Amino acid sequence: MDARKRKKKVLLMGKSGSGKSSMRSIIFSNYVAKDVRRLGATIDVEHSHARFMGNLTLNLWDCGGQDAFMDSYLNSQRENVFTNAQVLIYVFDIESREVDRDLDTYSAVISALKQFSPSAMVFCLVHKMDLVQAEHRERIYEERCRMILTQSDSMSVETFASSIWDQTLYKAWAGIVHKMIPNLSIIERFLRAFAEQISAEEIVLFERSTFLTVTSVDTTAPKSTSEETANPNPDRHERISNIMKSYKHTVAKSTKGPSSSSVSAAGFVLYKVQTPSFNAFLARFTENTYIAVVVPPGEAAFNCAVLNTMMAKGAFLKKTGVEG
Amino acid sequence: MAKNTRQAKPRLLLMGQRRSGKSSITSVVFHKMEPQETLFLESTTRIQKDIMNSFMDFQVWDFPGQLDYFDSTFDTTQIFADIGALIWVIDAQDEYSDSLARLTTTIINLQNTFPHINVEVFVHKTDSLNEDFRSDIFQDVVQRVGDDLNDAGYINPNVSYHLTSIYDSSIFEALSSVIQKLIPELDVLQNLLDTLINNSGMTKAYLFDILSKIYVASDTRPVDSDIYEICANYIDLTVDFTDLYNYPRDDPKSLGEQMEEVESSMTFEDGKMVYLKEMNKHLCLVTVIQNKEAKDKKGLIDYNVHIFQDALKAVFERAWEKTGGEVTGEGQSSARPEQNSLET
Ligand SMILES: Nc1nc2c(ncn2[C@@H]2O[C@H](COP(=O)(O)OP(=O)(O)OP(=O)(O)O)[C@@H](O)[C@H]2O)c(=O)[nH]1
Ligand SMILES: Nc1nc2c(ncn2[C@@H]2O[C@H](COP(=O)(O)OP(=O)(O)O)[C@@H](O)[C@H]2O)c(=O)[nH]1
Ligand SMILES: [Mg+2]
Ligand SMILES: [Mg+2]
Numbered sequence: 115m116d117a118r119k120r121k122k123k124v125l126l127m128g129k130s131g132s133g134k135s136s137m138r139s140i141i142f143s144n145y146v147a148k149d150v151r152r153l154g155a156t157i158d159v160e161h162s163h164a165r166f167m168g169n170l171t172l173n174l175w176d177c178g179g180q181d182a183f184m185d186s187y188l189n190s191q192r193e194n195v196f197t198n199a200q201v202l203i204y205v206f207d208i209e210s211r212e213v214d215r216d217l218d219t220y221s222a223v224i225s226a227l228k229q230f231s232p233s234a235m236v237f238c239l240v241h242k243m244d245l246v247q248a249e250h251r252e253r254i255y256e257e258r259c260r261m262i263l264t265q266s267d268s269m270s271v272e273t274f275a276s277s278i279w280d281q282t283l284y285k286a287w288a289g290i291v292h293k294m295i296p297n298l299s300i301i302e303r304f305l306r307a308f309a310e311q312i313s314a315e316e317i318v319l320f321e322r323s324t325f326l327t328v329t330s331v332d333t334t335a336p337k338s339t340s341e342e343t344a345n346p347n348p349d350r351h352e353r354i355s356n357i358m359k360s361y362k363h364t365v366a367k368s369t370k371g372p373s374s375s376s377v378s379a380a381g382f383v384l385y386k387v388q389t390p391s392f393n394a395f396l397a398r399f400t401e402n403t404y405i406a407v408v409v410p411p412g413e414a415a416f417n418c419a420v421l422n423t424m425m426a427k428g429a430f431l432k433k434t435g436v437e438g
Numbered sequence: 439m440a441k442n443t444r445q446a447k448p449r450l451l452l453m454g455q456r457r458s459g460k461s462s463i464t465s466v467v468f469h470k471m472e473p474q475e476t477l478f479l480e481s482t483t484r485i486q487k488d489i490m491n492s493f494m495d496f497q498v499w500d501f502p503g504q505l506d507y508f509d510s511t512f513d514t515t516q517i518f519a520d521i522g523a524l525i526w527v528i529d530a531q532d533e534y535s536d537s538l539a540r541l542t543t544t545i546i547n548l549q550n551t552f553p554h555i556n557v558e559v560f561v562h563k564t565d566s567l568n569e570d571f572r573s574d575i576f577q578d579v580v581q582r583v584g585d586d587l588n589d590a591g592y593i594n595p596n597v598s599y600h601l602t603s604i605y606d607s608s609i610f611e612a613l614s615s616v617i618q619k620l621i622p623e624l625d626v627l628q629n630l631l632d633t634l635i636n637n638s639g640m641t642k643a644y645l646f647d648i649l650s651k652i653y654v655a656s657d658t659r660p661v662d663s664d665i666y667e668i669c670a671n672y673i674d675l676t677v678d679f680t681d682l683y684n685y686p687r688d689d690p691k692s693l694g695e696q697m698e699e700v701e702s703s704m705t706f707e708d709g710k711m712v713y714l715k716e717m718n719k720h721l722c723l724v725t726v727i728q729n730k731e732a733k734d735k736k737g738l739i740d741y742n743v744h745i746f747q748d749a750l751k752a753v754f755e756r757a758w759e760k761t762g763g764e765v766t767g768e769g770q771s772s773a774r775p776e777q778n779s780l781e782t
Binding site for chain 2: 313315344345346347350353354357358360361364365367368381382383384385386387388389390391392393394408409410411412413414415416
């Protein structure tokens with residue numbers, strides 16, 4: 115029963131060509147952004163499973179967005195598609211010329227969802243933002259969000275601006291997955307206590323294969339949940355996801371042998387950086403996570419922090435029950 | 439002679455027809471632009487001098503549209519005196535006869551006054567050409583330039599040819615070989631790197647210019663370009679990561695002593711390790727270690743790298759840092775401090 119509950123049905127919907135399969139392939143199937151041009155239009159629904167942190171499994175429904183398919187999801191397949199959905203991810207193409215029509219379809223999807231899964235979470239991605247000039251991005255995004263919210267009925271909706279060409283992709287998907295992780299507050303409490311213990315400025319937990327941020331604690335932030343931290347780079351976690359994944363591709367490309375084994379050989383166990391202003395490492399932590407730890411300079415203390423982190427693994431598993 | 443007493447950074451001049459790819463090369467190599475973004479570069483007709491934090495100096499010239507630099511009213515000394523290599527960029531996807539004619543004229547003129555300048559021909563934009571066509575074009579360029587120079591009576595000018603593209607590592611590798619010819623101490627550096635890898639069980643070691651990912655030297659063991667990419671991209675990884683946490687702290691804490699240079703390493707599931715160490719403001723060492731036992735001897739690696747760093751410092755102090763670096767005056771730089779003291 116427990117296992118079933120943690121298998122979450124995630125609907126991925128939006129107009130054909132909006133970028134649904136592109137994002138899915140990059141986040142979950144190790145594609146790089148330039149590879150997605152090879153993807154064809156999705157026919158009907160493509161199902162896939164993504165194991166995320168061991169005991170959370172995403173059951174992804176990538177729903178091909180051509181009109182005929184949309185029509186059948188909303189009519190003949192209505193109950194089948196929309197029943198038992200925990201999450202709807204709806205993708206809007208910022209370049210679309212038919213904004214009103216997109217919104218009508220969205221509105222129809224929302225009412226079907228409300229009918230069969232009224233407690234589902236809804237995430238709207240305003241996608242392909244790279245095609246908008248940087249100085250107009252914020253304004254155009256805000257405008258589009260307002261329109262989306264007026265069509266969302268009373269469902270609770272969270273929006274993200276995204277593009278496969280930069281770290282915003284990772285920000286959006288980490289934001290979505292973050293909401294689904296069980297025991298999050300226990301994990302955070304553990305990490306905060308551990309950070310104090312090793313004098314860490316920051317600790318970030320990443321999922322192993324997607325490299326999405328699971329959660330983070332920052333001891334430079336005033337207590338409570340305030341977003342204000344000493345570090346002036348608010349997008350640093352999604353940037354780490356992006357640069358780690360892209361380096362992984364460099365290494366995978368060159369590791370000879372059957373492609374599946376080369377991807378795993380390209381996985382790293384420990385990455386260390388020592389500089390005059392901070393020390394940091396990223397290490398394989400549990401079966402399905404990497405942990406990033408940033409500490410003030412000091413070589414001996416840094417080496418201790420690495421060892422202590424490795425030893426904290428057992429306690430982490432026991433206290434959080436994450437990898438049950 | 440002038441070559442040996444040069445005290446400034448190695449200087450490169452990039453020339454070629456408009457749209458041949460010069461600004462793209464500069465942007466991709468020195469400003470980290472993504473290759474596909476160069477499609478939006480605006481064309482420039484000024485001489486572009488980049489001030490940058492690199493081991494080398496770089497200037498870009500566009501033709502046609504610029505002054506005729508061998509016109510008698512034009513001070514060629516000023517332009518060419520300090521140049522170590524002239525890079526001539528040819529668009530391999532376009533008709534290049536004019537470019538070749540211009541190139542041979544330039545080589546002939548340079549031969550008279552500045553015979554020490556290396557001419558490096560980049561047969562560029564070769565990414566979309568198939569293998570056969572690519573080598574045909576390459577042969578054609580080499581043949582035609584060679585014939586023209588022969589006809590003019592120049593048998594062995596300093597001209598080299600490279601196939602390049604900004605869409606893969608070929609542009610970095612070509613620039614690396616260009617820069618290496620301008621480093622009089624290359625042999626010494628190679629020996630030092632050979633010693634380093636042999637003593638520490640490393641597979642390969644590169645001495646990189648941090649900003650551009652051009653390598654100034656490497657050990658002499660042949661490897662394929664995958665290893666180069668693993669090392670070069672490791673610099674990006676570490677520079678990008680460091681940028682995210684390198685902000686100035688209000689009250690900087692310290693948990694003890696630490697070395698002054700950046701050091702980084704990554705260990706992989708298959709046992710391989712990549713190791714990086716900053717050598718000075720411009721240069722860093724990046725190595726790949728595949729030998730599992732070697733990787734565990736961190737003490738040995740630290741020790742050998744330290745020795746290498748000291749030797750490197752000695753080499754460059756002797757070579758050009760002693761006199762304070764920058765060449766300020768134009769012209770033949772006749773008033774070098776050491777030369778004066780020799781004369782008195
Ligand atoms: N510029 C830009 N193009 C993108 C982005 N994401 C996807 N694309 C392009 O959009 C095209 C269509 O993407 P798909 O992922 O196949 O679209 P889809 O939503 O799965 O379409 P259907 O399967 O027909 O519903 C691809 O060729 C991608 O190159 C983005 O962030 N920016
Ligand atoms: N396919 C390909 N195109 C390139 C390459 N290098 C430059 N280009 C393109 O050539 C065009 C002209 O480049 P630009 O740098 O402005 O030329 P410049 O006038 O010499 O400075 C741009 O559209 C570049 O994207 C290359 O290696 N391969
Ligand atoms: Mg699709
Ligand atoms: Mg230009």
